[in-house]
Amino acid sequence: MAITSLNFVTQQLLPALITRGILEPTGINTANVTWKSVSFNYLNRTLNLLEIDHRHWLPVIQICKEHQCRFASMWGEEESDAFVITSCFYVAKQYFLLRTYLNDKQNPRIASAANIYYAANRLERHCHDLLGIDFVNSYDWRRWTRHQAWSASEFPLRRDYPLDHVNYTSSTPADSDYPFLTSSNLDLYHIPVGPVHAGIIEPGHFRFHAAGEDIVYLEERLGYLHKGIEKIATTRTAATLLSLAARVSGDGTVAHSWAAAMALENALCLKIPRSASLIRAILCERERVTNHLWDVAALCGDVAFTFGYYQLGRLREMWVRTNAAIFQHRLMMDVIVLGGVKIDLRIEQIASMLKEIKVLEGELKELQSIIEGNSSLNNRLCTTGVLAAAVASELGVLGFVGKASAVDFDVRRDFSYPPYDELNIAVPIAGCGDVAARFMVRWHEIFSSLQILSQLLELLANLDSRAIVVERIGLLPNSKVSGVGIVEGWRGEIITYVSIDEQGNVVRFFPRDPSWFNWLALEKLIYHDIVPDFPVCNKSVNGSYAGCDL
Amino acid sequence: MLKIIKKIFKTGIITADTTVTRRAAVAIGVDCGNDSYSDYEFTLLGNTCHQLIQANFGGSFAIRHVDAGSCNGCELGLHALNNVFYNLERFGVHFVASPRHADALLVTGVVARHMEAALRITYINTPQPKLVIAVGNCAVSGGEFGENYASCGQVSNVIPVDLNIHGCPPTPHALLTGITRLLKGRI
Numbered sequence: 001m002a003i004t005s006l007n008f009v010t011q012q013l014l015p016a017l018i019t020r021g022i023l024e025p026t027g028i029n030t031a032n033v034t035w036k037s038v039s040f041n042y043l044n045r046t047l048n049l050l051e052i053d054h055r056h057w058l059p060v061i062q063i064c065k066e067h068q069c070r071f072a073s074m075w076g077e078e079e080s081d082a083f084v085i086t087s088c089f090y091v092a093k094q095y096f097l098l099r100t101y102l103n104d105k106q107n108p109r110i111a112s113a114a115n116i117y118y119a120a121n122r123l124e125r126h127c128h129d130l131l132g133i134d135f136v137n138s139y140d141w142r143r144w145t146r147h148q149a150w151s152a153s154e155f156p157l158r159r160d161y162p163l164d165h166v167n168y169t170s171s172t173p174a175d176s177d178y179p180f181l182t183s184s185n186l187d188l189y190h191i192p193v194g195p196v197h198a199g200i201i202e203p204g205h206f207r208f209h210a211a212g213e214d215i216v217y218l219e220e221r222l223g224y225l226h227k228g229i230e231k232i233a234t235t236r237t238a239a240t241l242l243s244l245a246a247r248v249s250g251d252g253t254v255a256h257s258w259a260a261a262m263a264l265e266n267a268l269c270l271k272i273p274r275s276a277s278l279i280r281a282i283l284c285e286r287e288r289v290t291n292h293l294w295d296v297a298a299l300c301g302d303v304a305f306t307f308g309y310y311q312l313g314r315l316r317e318m319w320v321r322t323n324a325a326i327f328q329h330r331l332m333m334d335v336i337v338l339g340g341v342k343i344d345l346r347i348e349q350i351a352s353m354l355k356e357i358k359v360l361e362g363e364l365k366e367l368q369s370i371i372e373g374n375s376s377l378n379n380r381l382c383t384t385g386v387l388a389a390a391v392a393s394e395l396g397v398l399g400f401v402g403k404a405s406a407v408d409f410d411v412r413r414d415f416s417y418p419p420y421d422e423l424n425i426a427v428p429i430a431g432c433g434d435v436a437a438r439f440m441v442r443w444h445e446i447f448s449s450l451q452i453l454s455q456l457l458e459l460l461a462n463l464d465s466r467a468i469v470v471e472r473i474g475l476l477p478n479s480k481v482s483g484v485g486i487v488e489g490w491r492g493e494i495i496t497y498v499s500i501d502e503q504g505n506v507v508r509f510f511p512r513d514p515s516w517f518n519w520l521a522l523e524k525l526i527y528h529d530i531v532p533d534f535p536v537c538n539k540s541v542n543g544s545y546a547g548c549d550l
Numbered sequence: 551m552l553k554i555i556k557k558i559f560k561t562g563i564i565t566a567d568t569t570v571t572r573r574a575a576v577a578i579g580v581d582c583g584n585d586s587y588s589d590y591e592f593t594l595l596g597n598t599c600h601q602l603i604q605a606n607f608g609g610s611f612a613i614r615h616v617d618a619g620s621c622n623g624c625e626l627g628l629h630a631l632n633n634v635f636y637n638l639e640r641f642g643v644h645f646v647a648s649p650r651h652a653d654a655l656l657v658t659g660v661v662a663r664h665m666e667a668a669l670r671i672t673y674i675n676t677p678q679p680k681l682v683i684a685v686g687n688c689a690v691s692g693g694e695f696g697e698n699y700a701s702c703g704q705v706s707n708v709i710p711v712d713l714n715i716h717g718c719p720p721t722p723h724a725l726l727t728g729i730t731r732l733l734k735g736r737i
Contacts, residue, residue, distance in 0.1 A: 149663035149700055156699050165699045171708070174667035195668050198647035200615045200628045203665055224664045225619055228700035247694045250623025250719065294629070307554055313633040314564055320630070330630075330721065331623055366560075370553045546621050549662075 009037070009048040009096050012067060013060075022059045023052070040097065041266050042484060043417055049086075049097040057085075057100050058111040064089055064098075070396050070409075071117035073495040075510040076127040078159055083108040083133055087120075088484070088495055088512075093414050095486065102133065112138035119396050119517050122548075130157035130230065145223045145549065147175035156231055163231050180207050181219055187211055191531065195224045202545035206534075213530040218523050225549035233509035238264050239338050241498070241506050246333050248511050249547035254280075254287040255489025256511055256547075257336040259496035262417070264338055265470075267483030267500055273467040276340035277418040278460045282353075283332050283341070285449040285456070288490040289360075290319045292400075292442040292449075295542055299439050300371075302536040303380035308371060315363055322356055340469030350461045357450045364446065381436035385537035387525035388433060397521045398514035399492025401541055404441045405433035405521075411488035423455055433525070435540040476504045491515060491544060513547030564634040566593040581635075587723050589635055595726055596641040602733040603642035607653060611643050611733070613683075614652035614676065618669045618708075619701060620659025621694075624686040624719040628658070636722045643729065649673075654681040654732075655709075660688045660695045661702040673709045681712045681732060685725065690714040 014035075017023040023035050035056075040047040052060055064071075072095065074087040083102040088095060102108040112135035114121035124135040125144035132155035143152070149172055150156055156165070182190070188209045195203035205221040233244060245260035246253045258280050265272060293316035300308030320330045326349050327335050335342050345353075371377060387397070392405035402409060406429060411417070413425040428444035430437035482499040492514030499508040522541045529537060566580045566589035581589040603611045615628060631638040632645070646652055649672045661669055673682070684705040687693035697703035705711050713735075715728035 147664040161699070163698050171670060172663040172666045172702075174671075175664070195665065196616055196672055200617075200625050200645060202617050202620070202622050202625065203668065224668070225617075225659070225662050226664055226700050227619055227660060227662050227695045228698045229695070231700075232695060232698065244694055247621040247623070250621035251626060253621075253623065294626075307558070310634050311557070311561065314561070314635070317630060317633050317635050324721075331626065331719070333623070333718065366557060370557060373553070544622065 008067075008091050008094055009050060013050075013063065013096075016063050016067070017056075017060060020059075020063070022056055022063070040482070040484065041269055043262075043266065047095055047097060047484065049099055051099045051101070054085075054100040054102055054110050057098075058113065058116070060098060061087075061113045061116050064091075065116050067091060071113070071120055072396070072493070073497075073510075073512040074113070074120055074123045074127070075497055075508075075512070076131045076133050076157075077499065077508045078131060078157070081105070083131060085110060085127070085133065086497070087113070090409075090415070095415060095484075097484075107134075108132065109134040109136055111136050114138045114140070117396070118394065119520055122520075123512075123516060126550075129155075131155050132158065142179055145226050147178075147223055147226075148173045149226070156228065161231075163228065163235060178221065180221070181209075181217065183209050183217075188216060204545050208531065208534075210531055213532070215526050215529055215531060215534070218526045220519060220523060222519070222545060223549050225546045227550070229511075229550040230509060233506050236506045236509075237504045238268065238498075238500050238506065239504075241509060242336065242338060243334060245496070245509070245511060246336070248550065249513060249515075249544040250331060250333070251291055252287070252489050252491060252494075252513070252544065252547065253331055253333045254283045254336065255487055255491075255494055256496070256513070257334075258284060259485040259487045259489070259494040259511060260498065260509070261336050261338055262485030262487065263483040263496045263498040264485075264500070265483070266485065267481040267498055268477060270339055270470050272340050272470050273465065274419070275344070275460060275463050275466050276468050276470075278456050278463070279341045279343070279345065279468065280336055281419050282345075282453060282456050282460070283327070283335055284487070284489070285453045286319065286323060287332060288449045289446050289453075290316050290323070291490045292446045293319065295539065296439055296442055298539050299381070299435070299536060300377070302539050303377060305374065305377050308367070308377070311367055315360060319356070319360070322353065326353070337469060340467075342469075344466060344468045345460060347461060350457045354454060354457055357454055361447070361450055364443070368443070378436065380533075380536065381439055382434055384435045384533050385525045385529055385540055386432065386434045387521050389431065391524050392433065392521060395520050395524070396517050398517050399488075399490075400438055400441045400445060401518045401521050402492065403428060403445075404430045404437035406431045409493075411486055411493050415486060417487065419456060419459065420452075422459070423452060425452065435536055438540040477502060480507065482508075489514065491542070491547075492518065511547075511550070513544050515543035515545075515548050519543040519548065565637045565640070566590045566635075568593045568597060587721075592636060592723060592726060595723075595730055596638070599643070599726065599730040599733060600641040602730065606733065607642070609642050611729075612646045612651050612653045613643060613656045614646055614649045614654070614672070615656045615658070616669055616672050618657050618659050618665045618689070618705065619662035619695070620686060620688060624658035624689075627717075627719045627722055627725060628656070628685070630722050631725060636726070638726070649676040652676050652680065654683055654712075656683045656685055657689050657705045657709075657711075658685045660692055660697075661705055661708045663700055663702055666702055666708060669705075669708060682709055683713045683715065683728065683732065684711045685715045685717075685720060685728075687716055687718045690716055693718065
């Protein structure tokens, strides 16, 4: 029985809110509008968007929490007469959105949801830094995305702030007065690391408080890679947005461009051809396999198991070369376009990919017995960096980080989208939440992806119609439209929101990378581990820096 | 341990060896395509690079990588240079942990304004003689992001650049070609 997103909102949330006197029974088109229900086109169904008065924001979110809703995303927008806050929740195999309007544009304020949903904090701070909305009574009021490129009274995502606003004549100073948590305990010392790190890696700052070798506290500071992507998006059209979306996080280029394309296609009510959705999934699963292979290789490398590092790195390189041969790009960037994909697959390419899957399965089975039996590898990875299931669930952790801590969620299975809605998705789950669990969950996800890929390739080979991109009829909307795209990227659930005006210009673009949640997990799981274990713990989470800094 | 040794021998040597003829290399499965993108060609180019490094850098060329604002795609290409197919270290090129050990800085991405200070400090702390390599379309010419309130744009807007390597991201072949060209120019 198909469960539509209407069920939770109309059958549980609204009755609860009305019972408690938070919302009036008739909220639509009355003089005192306290709520309005809007349908959001989403593939072959609708998402429910509940517009509520900003005074009801916190009580409604509290009820969502009591009903075990997972907080999934939040973003702000500016309209001519109000600021708009939208948040996205997931419960019982459905998503729904809450939206509120802040009409006082001189002083936009709303209650912070962070005391109810801990993970909302960074998204709220990002929203404040870019749009100037005050989230009142938050547990952490410090700037997040803003370092020293703009001042506390400037808000770059606002309409009156130009994209190329350059207010500096000398170089941007370092963010040296950021109020990190400090300790006056003389037994603790602080280790600041970054933004430039020892290896080939993205920049970010980690500040440890350590007692001897034990880490007592870790504070992250990101935002070093902020390039103004959300503002740049306002200069793009629906067609030209995807090259920007593809570069939100280069290692997740397929997943991010798919989420953005899906959001645009939902906004424009475009249905893409079946072969295009099969090819998009083939790209996405290939991206998952190559990234997981590289991650397990690097995890071996971080504990000096160089045999594993080079063997798994070899397997990754072989797959990336196939990407280059078939999709003309090692990372398969820019293959997904609005309305479909750019490249079709020939029958002999499908056959060679099927063979490649068999080869990889054989290689991994050989390596698996070596890896599982290696005692020094077990010694380093087991019981290291434990993320308790309760913490993972409370934070709303996603992807393999969540799955390794018993968070049994995968968008491909639980809120399925074409072509995954035709397939059985095997989701590996572990309970212990240590680095070894995050290693093995990735390992089994590779096998799961290889099975999915085999099925996708067979389906594609047997398909009659080979249209790979939609016929562009009536592409421009009559009015401003918005859409949401939700995909299971290789790191986890991506939720992307786009809004387009009548000329097809992008008004708002917000890609919510899963790392917004998974970075928080790193601060928790490192507690009581030793400093030398930080690299392997960090790699076991492998949050995207660029994907969050935008 | 026995399983590891067995697997090592079963896998064999992946890195292309140009001391054997091309025909012999093909026979043992080395990628020797005629175009310039094969592993055999990569090794030939790398041999040239190695000779230049031995002649002018005492056998070792140290690179400090800095991500000043990349999307992280370029980093994957850099990591690939040290896998068994490309094996950049055999030519004497090493990625080092400190700018003070470096002969060259290799910068990826536009220079995000929030990384500008860190990039400048890294550059200042690299001892002379030093080179700067801008890797990827963003680092070379601003790429997808360009200059804006958050981005200084291409690397040469912030520090002097000696070599540009285009690509989004550049392939390992493009990276080695660029590095070799830079080393040739320094003679």
